[in-house]
Amino acid sequence: MTDLPPLPDPRHGGGWPRLAPLGTDGILVSFADRLDDKANRAALSFRAAAEDAGLAGLAETATSLASAYLRFDPEVATPARAAAAVRALLDARDWYASPLPQGRQLWRIPCVFGTALAPQLAEAAAAAGLSPEAAIRSIAGTRLRVQTIGFAPGQPYLGELPPEWDIPRQTALTDRIPVGAVCVAIRQLVLFTVSTPTGWRHVGQTAFRTFRPGDAQPFVLRPGDEVEFTPIPAEAYAALRDAGPDGGATCEPLT
Template structure:
């Protein structure tokens, strides 16, 4: 019989808050006075990410009065609530009930997933950290580019900025620490790596990750009818292109084209 994933069911009051009395995931943590964090554990694999996506969809579909919003991450779901409408202990009870309805870690991937083939110009001004990443990985720059695009990378979450995409997981060799210094402004479409993950920036943002390239693909555009093209569970395949092609594709992207091939994931 498969192991059952039992949520925290025992609580005690401490200084007006609530604290989980067991440590097995999924767990509930009170995050300030207006949110609960539903934690599915330390793992970052597909099963945990599927659980996060499925549980987030379940909470939103329930339409419980007092829930303000949910924010799914790689391995947890933040559930914000209005304490004047919904008491924290009542929401905790409801979250616990939902968690015990089924084994969320056995959830299927979300429906409607897509695989996007994202063009990237690696190196040069678009990828100022490519040489340093190659040195740290013990590879040539060409090998880094080939390895980065070798397999599809799953979109684990969107966050930090509108449409900002986190994908992974890359191989163990890519367990790079973040840079010691943060770049104050990295342009939209930048491809940066650290801690076995890739991020695709959607707006101009600061980052301490290693910037190895830039894509003309605009994952987020507020002027579009559909501002966000990607969703958690999608997959990205990064394809190397030259600087001239990148400039041409960027002009087409600003004219409204997606400039990334896309196919459904069966």
């Protein structure tokens, strides 16, 4: 790609959004340099608009927490033509004020908070200045957006939680957390799709599987979807786990 200097947007300040080449055939459109609700909304909205616009040669798109990535087929669109099309679309509106894309889903996912299934709830709650009971109410009472998919296939980063949840990761790793674990740090939750070591505190456990490699749509959650966790007793977990990959979760369209 050709050199792409920042395209300042005075409506947001700080010289954002910014365009930069990524590899030989991609453009990264960044709306901030860190997680920010408006920037995440802008990235999701811009990606959807780019796909809907039918940009010549657009072969692939993705979003991160605050950026959108667009890859172009160089046999269809030259770097200059691709850059010009992205600039024109970016300048078409205030993406920070754009609505979220259509076609999103609201998922309600049963979750065991605390107990031996999620043993770090009390520790995380204390770090947030909350009792375990207040921590459960806070998390369960917050509708969370799938901000991005990353780290492992189909794995969602969910946010943002209220400000008291701006707690750091652990200084040491937990040796291994199970698939379906809900872990917290820096005002986000991660719903783990793999069993792995982590520095995030394990506060909840679900039977929901967000990565289903044998399905036609292996990534169940998509960026922009929303999630609510419904507290359930630990005794209910085994039955939900045995019932199938949804783990008792339900979904409905968002308008």
